[in-house]
Amino acid sequence: MATLHGEGFRPVTYLFMTGLLLFTLILCLCVGSVMIPLADTFDVLWSALKGNPSGTQAHQSILLHVRMPRVLCVGLSGAALSLGGAAMQGLLRNPLAEGSTLGVSSGASLGAVLAIALGLSIPGIPLVGTAAMAVLFAFMSLMLILSLSLVLDKSLSTNTLILVGVVFSMFVSSIINIVIALFSKKLHSITFWTMGSLAGSSYADAAMLAVALLLSGLVLFPLAEELNAFAVGEQNAQHVGVSVKRVKLITMISVCVLVGVCVAVGGTIGFVGLVVPHIVRLIFGPNHKRLLPGAAFLGAVFLLLSDLAARTLFRPAELPIGVVTSLVGAVVFVSILFRSRKAAQS
């Protein structure tokens, strides 16, 4: 019997998704402005793992110091943003809810910009201050956006949430510009950060993303059944015995950690948390036992392929990764909007 309780993926599906992810990772390592043959890539990686780097100096440099940290950060960001989007959409019962549409990413950006402007950092690990402020501001923004939406519309409808998200993002954008004007000495660092890119990512960035993903994953995956209950309806969730306030708070904090750290590392990358859960839902259904792991795996694959497209489509010029995700995201966004409007009319 298929139930909401025991509906996780079979091991073979996990195996397939892991294979797909590894294939994409290897592809992204080999392909770029400089093409590196597969055998050379394996040779460099294997010898590096053994602690005895070999292969040409150029290949070593490109693979180990440029592409590997970037690919790791892209994959982890994709997984984190998709996982956060899937959880948020279940919690709010709204398929259009995610960091960038809700305005949470903008809030996180403001936190990060303030951290840079005020020089908030921990010696040795400078990005931690930016990430902590981004997470804090993401959470405060989410609280503000949801409170405002609730005052306007108790049902938290799609239109209200998106409208409040857009207005909030514009408001935050103005504040960021004011901060930039006030802290003109930090203009270079702030501008560099606001351009947002995963191009110069380091292993330290990847480690921070991995920790955030691991911690939030450990919190969110066991909440799959509770998120199913929320996705059916918050009132119904309470009636079947879900501790709604606790689950809401834990989920929101976890999502803000994911969005905040991603924004601190690579700036705002829109629509990832919207596109991937939508596709996963179409393939595997809305059950969060499948949706959450599916979104994490395919989110990594999606962002890796988007980054690959951004790097290679107009070689040697490089597009910002957000351009690719937004191109795909805008189409999916409109299709979801049409579907939900159609469903509401019927």
Add this chain to the structure above:
Amino acid sequence: MMLTAQSLSVRYGERTVLNNVSFDLDAGQWLMVVGPNGAGKSTLLGAIAQSVPYKGKVTVLGQDARHMRARKLARMLGVLAQNHRVGYGFSVEEVVALGRYAHRGHVFAARDPKGEEMVEHALKLTGMDALRKQSVLTLSGGELQRTFLAQVFAQNPDILLLDEPSNHLDLKYQREIYALIAQWLSQPGRAVLSVVHDLSLARKYGTHALLMEAGHAVHQGVCHQVLTRDNLQAVYDMDVVGWLKELLSVWAE
């Protein structure tokens, strides 16, 4: 006593929608909460279900509901809401199986040996067995109502709280659902509280009644002593019994 409400009051801003309502519900009783629109019936049900903030005290099987864990309360109280707005295309059986959530324990101790059997039974009982794989987004209002009723049956609580249980149902299913609830109630240690608009249904199936007007409980007790011509006339400001008889007379051959 299975359920006790003591001096329940609910305010929305400056407006008092429930004012000092008290009642008891014992095993085997079916309490019908009736009254005109805006009387506070659904608010009363929401307060008992702990989904509306209230003043006063609700005791379920001897324990203060306000301090009970959500899972424990759900094993005692099953709630069927009046309207259902489902966000995603879960299958009927997935929604019904959600009724077993409170019985499963936490993620590391998730066991519910009776769960599968209860879900199967609930699906068959409500006639939703044939539609079990169908997405809830494609169901009619009546089918959706039966799906959530099946969820409450799968939940297997001691007390049922039903807000207009025959909402969206045609007459055939209305009769079947009321018969099902009556059958469910015939098991020992169970009780039902339901909000109903149809006074004939209230009179036919209720053992007890609570007649409400403008947030107050104006009459309560055994059903036929509460739902009298005079009491109803005073609350509804019309000859309710006369009107029901007039409606029925159109079918006289």
